[in-house]
Amino acid sequence: MNTALIRPIKTETDYQEALERAGALMSSEPNTPEADELEVLATLIELYEDKYFPLA
Incomplete structure (x- = not known):
């Protein structure tokens, strides 16, 4: 199990x-x-970017 x-x-x-x-x-x-960790991180990154760097 990944401990990250x-x-x-x-x-x-x-x-x-x-x-x-x-x-x-x-x-x-x-x-x-x-790969699972990457998928979760990508989701978190996307949520952060949508909140703080929204596209007009």
Whole structure:
């Protein structure tokens, strides 16, 4: 089991850390814990961006 702590993105620092982690996971094989972590991080990043960087 992956012991990485996934938490809400509340600050710019959290956002930057999530982007870095997602980048590190981009080459993950499908159907692995790393791919699952990437999927969850992508969702959290999208929610943060929608809130703080909305497209007009």
